[in-house]
Every structure is written in structure tokens, then in C-alpha cells.
Amino acid sequence: MRRLATDDADFGAAFAALTDRDSPALAEIDARVAEIIADVRDRGDAAVVEHTRRLDRRPDATMAALEIDRSAMTAARDALDPADREALEAAAARIAEFARSQCLTDHSYTDAHGNRLGQVVRPIERAGVYAPGGKAAYPSSVLMNTVPARVAGVSEITLVSPAPDGTVNDWVLAAAAVAGVDRLFTIGGAQAVAALAYGTETIPEVDKIVGPGNAYVASAKRQVFGRVGIESVAGPSEVLIVADGTGDPRWTALDLFAQAEHDEMARAMVVCPDRAYLDRVAAAVADMIDDQPRSEIIRVSLANHGALIACADLDEAMMLVNRIAPEHLELAVAAPWSLVDRVMHAGAVFCGHRTPEAFGDYCAGPNHVLPTGRTARFSSALGAYDFQKRISVVEASAPGAAALAPIAARLARGEGLFAHAASARARSDEAG
Incomplete structure (x- = not known):
């Protein structure tokens, strides 16, 4: 896995390359x-x-x-x-x-x-x-x-x-x-x-x-x-784990594997202010990867699209979260709810050390069909509302028609739609 740090001179370019979703193919x-x-x-x-x-x-x-x-x-x-x-x-x-x-x-x-x-x-x-x-x-x-x-x-x-x-x-x-x-x-x-x-x-x-x-x-x-x-145009699946160094690095490694085993294009990243913890995660990955039945896929995914990112503090970590707008966000920290209010863009958030993204994949309840590739900036998880349509219904009273008609007529004339204006005026008491 790549090792990055926000204070690296070339971090901006390396981070942009890591999160790029465009493909010439x-x-x-x-x-x-x-x-x-x-x-x-x-x-x-x-x-x-x-x-x-x-x-x-x-x-x-x-x-x-x-x-x-x-x-x-x-x-x-x-x-x-x-x-x-x-x-x-x-x-x-x-x-x-x-x-x-x-x-x-x-x-x-x-x-x-x-x-x-x-x-x-x-x-x-x-x-x-x-x-x-x-x-x-x-x-x-x-x-x-x-x-x-x-x-x-x-x-x-x-x-x-x-x-x-x-x-x-x-x-x-x-x-x-x-x-x-x-x-x-x-x-x-x-x-x-x-x-x-x-x-x-x-x-x-x-x-x-x-x-x-x-x-x-x-x-x-x-x-x-x-x-x-x-509902969406799905891209490669992704997870971003925000860690504070208080969790078990083996759990974090397993969460990376769980994402990476989807396919070679899957993206799995950790951002943490504790560089020693990132070292322990890297060691756990190396120690455990051979035991994974889908290790070949995991290796390719982590090598090409995985990263361990050192940051200054959790404030900077949350800035990166909102730049990435990840499909899955794990807040593997001691006080996850203190960070939830600062999440602006994510498909789903998994709070605390005992809430792996895998729960969301199968049985937590909220949907696992989520926005990928930074589309969490403007879209949401699949839900029952995606299978429902909203139909507007309007009924004007006599006083209501009198109030609405002059507004509608004036706006219609401003658009050069004079039949619209006449139609609205016809419902007004003023039209006689």
C-alpha cells in the first residue's frame, strides 16, 4: 500500500491521482x-x-x-x-x-x-x-x-x-x-x-x-x-477509514481486506494522525494477507488503489473525508459521534471500533447501494423513496384564484406567454 502524508511536498498531486475516477477506456x-x-x-x-x-x-x-x-x-x-x-x-x-x-x-x-x-x-x-x-x-x-x-x-x-x-x-x-x-x-x-x-x-x-x-x-x-x-451510475466500491490510533490495527487491516476483495479496482484507504498506528496497520496487512482466500485480488487492489495517509490531526482527517466523499466511511475512533456532525459528504457512516462496513453490506438495515466516485456530494443511498413518485395536487378556491391570477398573469406576460395570462385571468373574480 502507498504511504502518503499531508505534509509531503507532493501530497496534492499524489492525493489527486489516488482519488481520480476518470478512465481513458x-x-x-x-x-x-x-x-x-x-x-x-x-x-x-x-x-x-x-x-x-x-x-x-x-x-x-x-x-x-x-x-x-x-x-x-x-x-x-x-x-x-x-x-x-x-x-x-x-x-x-x-x-x-x-x-x-x-x-x-x-x-x-x-x-x-x-x-x-x-x-x-x-x-x-x-x-x-x-x-x-x-x-x-x-x-x-x-x-x-x-x-x-x-x-x-x-x-x-x-x-x-x-x-x-x-x-x-x-x-x-x-x-x-x-x-x-x-x-x-x-x-x-x-x-x-x-x-x-x-x-x-x-x-x-x-x-x-x-x-x-x-x-x-x-x-x-x-x-x-x-x-x-x-438510482445511480456505480463505480468501483470504496472505503475510507478515519482512525485515531485507539483501535486494533488487525481490525483495520481486515476492514481494508473486506473492501479490497470486491475486485481489483476497489479502493481502500486509512487516514490517521498517529503514524505509529499506520505502521502497525501496514504490519498487520503484511502478516494477514496470505491467509485471505481472495488474496490475489486484495493485493492488486491495495497496491493500485490503497493508501495509508498520515495527517496532522482529526480536523485535517475530516477535511480529507469531505474532499473524497467516500462511499463507505468508517470512523474508527474513540468518540465517533463527535465527528459525525462534520461529515458533509459520504454514502454511509460506520461509527466506532465495533461497527465494520461489512455490517452495512449485509444486515445492519440501511441500504448498501451507495454513491461512489465522489457522487456522495449530491446523491444518497438507495431507499424506499427511490421507488416512489411524488405527484403535486393543487385546488384553488374562489378567493385563492383571485389572489393567484394577477401574479400568474403578470409573470406569464413577462415571458411573452399571453394565453397563459388569459387562462389565469379567466379564473379571477376580476375577470368578471
Whole structure:
């Protein structure tokens, strides 16, 4: 892992390089994805099958074979070890409990002129969920993306998840059953996103697509936005650990491993004013990394995107937090809540030595679909509210119309929209 210090002469440049999210390969990816989207839009099922055969190494795939029946999902759930099933169901229950606290509700009020103003809340009708299935399978992602949709009242949920070489993960099937997925297709990549956005002869068109994926999935979601809604364009996952030197360095090393094992592009960093503690973390990483089953991925991730950063104090650490705007922020300090009020930009915050980010990945309750790549500056975690729409409702009283008409008419004339002005004036008592 790289060692940086805020008092290094070249820290600014090194820090910028560490947090840079641009990639020269994105233009090439976007162009290829655009071709796949156009192909699926034009040829439907045939294009989905063709791209899946080629990209997922499934030469004999047919559209019928790509769909998993609900009975297979249920069978996978029932075949789990009872303790495993209990864990899935407990996680789903905690996610649902938190999602229910997020639900928006109808409201209205009457203003001083007797006008009734408010909004009604309605769920979107059809959601598409993307669950990754490349380097690892993510049943937790199935739960995190699907359970809030159910809580919000979405009536139809379609799950897509790739099955390279035709291998379908039983945990993903079981999670789909627990979460209440309606239809499941073992397809991934840009072709899956395009199929959800435009619909095919077999795959239903949806209103919103959620869920993380690789660079091709992110590009596809970005390109179909507007045709459908999306929750975000996810980049590589990341964690920033703010430490004060009071914690166990082995715990910090394990938290770095937990992030880095996602894939080689994952980013894991520690910022701490105690340089001796950073030395102990580095020693723990070296001592423990060989014992990790995914050590090869972890090594690449930490070598290319990991860092141990020495800072002057926790005030400076929090300045770096808000510059990075991390997806996951661990406050591994003795008094974490003293720092929470100073967090301006983060996807989720994990407070104290006994709260690893891994709790958030699976079962704490808040969603693990979070803004990455500094997008926490303007976006938030996925929640039930992402599957709800707010519809404004206005009813003008007679006195209210008289009060609103001259305001609306004057503004309309200022915009050169004279029919607007006449329409507003017609509702005013002054118009006779």
C-alpha cells in the first residue's frame, strides 16, 4: 500500500491521482455499449440470446433457458442450510424495517387564501434489479435492491443476474425467493440493461433500473437514463477509514481486506494522525494477507488503489473525508459521534471500533447501494423513496384564484406567454 502524508511536498498531486475516477477506456466502453443497446432495441430476444451466448460463454443458451422459474427460486431457498436461510431472512427483515421508516406519505395543507396544496405519493409500477454475478455472486445485492421496492409498493420486480458458463448461484436464487422477485433472467451486461429499458418479446419493460454492475453495466444505465429511471451510475466500491490510533490495527487491516476483495479496482484507504498506528496497520496487512482466500485480488487492489495517509490531526482527517466523499466511511475512533456532525459528504457512516462496513453490506438495515466516485456530494443511498413518485395536487378556491391570477398573469406576460395570462385571468373574480 502507498504511504502518503499531508505534509509531503507532493501530497496534492499524489492525493489527486489516488482519488481520480476518470478512465481513458470509458469512451471505448460507451461506444461498444451503445451498439449492444441498439441491437437489443431492434432485435429483442434474438439479440439478448446472441450477446449472452458470446459474453457469458453459453453457446447453447435459449431465451426459455435464460429464465428461472419461481419454483426454482423457492426450491433453492428451501434447500439452504437452515442457519443460512435464517440469516437471509433476518437480513431481509432488517432491510424492510429500515425501508419502512423511509416511505414518503401523502400530505396537503390549506393556505391563507383557501387554496389546497399538497402531494400524493405513488409507487413506480415495474422495477428492474441488476445483481452482479461475475467475480462473485451477491445475494445481499438482491435483497438490498428488491426489498425496498417491495416495501414501497412496486407491483412487478424483474431481476437480471449473469450466470457465466451457465452456473447459476443458489444463494442468488434463494435471495430472490426471500425478497419476492417476480421474474428472474440469467443475463447480464449491457444487453440485460437494454432489455429492461426497452423490453423484448419475453423480458418486460420496466420503469426504473437499480443495482450495481461493472463498467459496461454502468455505461448502459447511463445511456438508457431518460427512457427509464436509474438510482445511480456505480463505480468501483470504496472505503475510507478515519482512525485515531485507539483501535486494533488487525481490525483495520481486515476492514481494508473486506473492501479490497470486491475486485481489483476497489479502493481502500486509512487516514490517521498517529503514524505509529499506520505502521502497525501496514504490519498487520503484511502478516494477514496470505491467509485471505481472495488474496490475489486484495493485493492488486491495495497496491493500485490503497493508501495509508498520515495527517496532522482529526480536523485535517475530516477535511480529507469531505474532499473524497467516500462511499463507505468508517470512523474508527474513540468518540465517533463527535465527528459525525462534520461529515458533509459520504454514502454511509460506520461509527466506532465495533461497527465494520461489512455490517452495512449485509444486515445492519440501511441500504448498501451507495454513491461512489465522489457522487456522495449530491446523491444518497438507495431507499424506499427511490421507488416512489411524488405527484403535486393543487385546488384553488374562489378567493385563492383571485389572489393567484394577477401574479400568474403578470409573470406569464413577462415571458411573452399571453394565453397563459388569459387562462389565469379567466379564473379571477376580476375577470368578471
